[in-house]
Amino acid sequence: MPSQYTKELIKGQRSSLPFEDTRDFEESKKGFIAAPPYREIMADAGHVAWNMGSYDYLLQGKDFDSIHPSLQRQAILNMGYGLYEVVPGKVYQVRGFDLANMTIIKGDTGWILFDVLTAKETARSALAFVNEKLGQRPVVAVVYSHSHGDHFGGARGVVDEKDVISGKVQIIAPEGFMKHAISENVYAGNAMSRRLMLTYGTLLPRSPFGHVDQAIGKNVAAGDLGLIPPTRTVSKDIEEITIDGVQMVFQNTPGTEAPSEMNTYFPQFKAFWAAENITGTVHNIYTLRGALVRDALAWSKNINNALYLFGDKTDVMFASHSWPRWGNDRVQEVMRTQRDIYANLNNEVLNQANKGVTINEIHNVYKPPKSLQNQWAAHSYHGSEEHNSRAVLNRYLGYWDANPATLVPLSPRDSAPLYVEMMGGSKKIMAKAKTLHNQGKYLEAVEILNKLTLAEPKNTAAKDQLADAYEQLGYQKESVALRNSFLAGAYELRNGIPEGASPSSTSPDMARAMSTDLLLDYMAITMNSKKADGMKFKININTPDIGEKYVLEMSNATLTNIKGFNAKDADLTITLNRSDLETIISGKATFDDLTKAGKAKLAGDAGVLKQLMSTQEKFDPRFEVLPGTKKAK
Incomplete structure (x- = not known):
């Protein structure tokens, strides 16, 4: 259970964060049309692919001491489930059917779909619900905003590949889409899938003590991931395409949230689609499941380009995750906030690095300015200030902290027995760890218990103590990447590696x-x-x-x-x-x-x-x- 130290930290956050700003709640509910009677979607293989109902505990109106209050707020915002209208009679979204949103644009004769979720089953259910509520229309085009699986994996649930080959349905993607969609999941794909279990907590129990959210949505569907190659590539920095009477201005933004990604502006609707570049959270500069380190400064500059290209003529901004923002002032406010937080992360980390702060210290030094801390759109739910700051420094200076002692380090399992011996053995370590734990010094307890469990992997009592510390750290974290990693680590220490249907990056x-x-x-x-x-x-x-x-x-x-x-x-x-x-x-x-x-x-x-x-x-x-x-x- 949450310790007294965890409860005090949570209590302090409840009193210091800007909870009086409730605009996100108003915007997340705006345009709601209907929710389906079911909250569970089955995979064709027979297991549960998606279960929105497993998170209903968040709707009880309780404050949980095992969830950071800012993260609990975000988790409740992501409970939106069903069909929403974004632009009257023209633009709609299905939310809560997968990690991402499916966006539906009404053309002259059919639907244009933006981002078609992770799995065939969830995408198929989403489109069926759209046709049920808005009237049956054919899909005339699909747009993949970028090269991550939760944006293209459901393609076979919404279109027949024969129609794509015949030209009846167009599929549009940014330049480099196919290369990055495949290569990112291949070379280190097995390791990434394993790490995903930890950082996404895909097999953690859904509860206040386990999985609560994935920051940009609830979780990833465990269904059938597919891919139909695009028929048209957007290769220019700014490229205009009209399909089925809908004018779309694409802005290529390579090197932001994905190496191949694009935003879209709709002049007819004064609407801006921000892909996954501007969402309800600060994203990952380094994604802990594994991927190339992203460029925080390039990300900021691409948001700035969008702000100056489209910001003053946009009435609504929506994206492949989270909820829309309405009104020009509000749109520009969120754009500027996210532009500034990515730039601040890049600039302040390098400022500290040039003063001698190392990659093994920066995460304990970097903090955004108060003005950004007081804006919800600058909070790190998907990424974290800790691992993103280290990523920026790693991008420019690499993993070495310039201390010769760390140039050729011993492998952890080789060095651990030496530490255990010098600390006087397991009993002394466990006694000290208990004292540290009782003082609320969980990171210190982890430091020595990690050495002991590496040296004595069959020491169940030590692993349980380490799991205790991991749980308290998980409860305290605002970032789901950190919360999930700590809680999934605790789960595995207690129970072993979990089994069950987990999202896959291959198919x-x-x-x-x-x-x-x-x-x-x-x-x-x-x-x-x-x-x-x-x-x-x-x-x-x-x-x-x-x-x-x-x-x-x-x-x-x-x-x-x-x-x-x-x-x-x-x-x-x-x-x-x-x-x-x-x-x-x-x-x-x-x-x-x-x-x-x-x-x-x-x-x-x-x-x-x-x-x-x-x-x-x-x-x-x-x-x-x-x-x-x-x-x-």
Whole structure:
């Protein structure tokens, strides 16, 4: 339960934060049309893909001492569920069906959909509810605002790919969409999915002591993620496209929340779509599930561009998460607030770095100015001031703090036994940790208990003590990234790695969409180099249907590839169409199947292919993060 120290911290936040500003609550309810009778959506595979009802405890009107009051406020705001009108008769949103919103634009003859959620099942339910309440209309276009799965994964729930191929339905995306949508989820995809379980708390119980929110929505749907490639790419900085009578002015904003992302202005409606660049929270500069560090200054500048391009002619601003803001003054206020918080984060961190503050200190030093702390749109619910400040410093100076002692550090599990020995053993450490815990010094308790659990992964009492400290820290945090990580860590220490349906970043569609380059690069990552030691061969790969050719070379227990070449001294040449290669990628066929069917031709020593495949590993999606949490098979 929340300790007295946690309760006091929570009480202090309730009295110091600007709770008198209730405009977000008014705006989040504005335009409500209807909610469906159901609060649960089933996956086609038979499990629950989405359960909005699991968060109904937030609607009891209680203040919970196990939830930071600012985060509880955000979690209640994200309980919006159903169909909403944004621009009378023209623009609508379905909220609360997935992590993101689906936006519906009424064209002359049909619907234009902006961002189609994570899963086929939730997207299908959302569109069905729209047609039920607003009248049946065909989908004439889909817009992907950016390259993250919760914005395109539900495509197959709202359109038939045959209609896309025939030109009946257009799919529009920013430049670089396909590259980033796939590559971000491939190279370190297994590790990212595992880390997602911690930072998104996807398998935490829904309760005041567990998962309460994901800052930009409730959580991620655990359904069928798909991908239909775009038919049209927005490549200019500012590009105007009219579809079905709806004029759209796209603003490319690469390097902001995603490496490929775009905002949209609707001149006819005086409405600005902010994608995921301006939402109800300060976002991640470094997302803890894993991704390239983002550029806080570029993010701020792109918001500033939007402000000066569209701000003075916008009556409503809405986005792929959170709720709209109405009125020109209000729109510009939120734009400026988020522009300034990202710029302040970048500039103040670098100011401190130039005074000698290191990456291991900055998170205890950086705080936004009071003027921003008093504005809800500058609060870090999805990101956190702690890990975002470290990310900015890492972007410019890297992970090293310039102390030679940290240049080649011991691995934590190697250094931990030394610390435990020098501290006098487990009993002394646990006694000291209990004293620290009773004093409300939870980070100090974590510091020594972490060493003990690494040294003694079977020490259940130590793991329970560490979980106790993690829980108090989780309850105290405003950021869901930090809250979830602490609480999920506590859960795993007590119960082991959880099982259950968890959101996935991969799917057959994602696999098929991999470029051949990406596929061969990934094979090099999944290769066990110890098994490959001593192997040496070259394989030519040719795909006649799209005219690609590659050399795949094994040398020095390393697999490399080069496009546009064939080796004259190749040990094996494989010829097959790219379309047939996709059946192997998606698991529908094997090389043997295609060879027997005459679709794949192998010329040379087929044994080298067997050698190659013998090195390939399948990654464990539930690998151990915290010591002693891996369950026996």
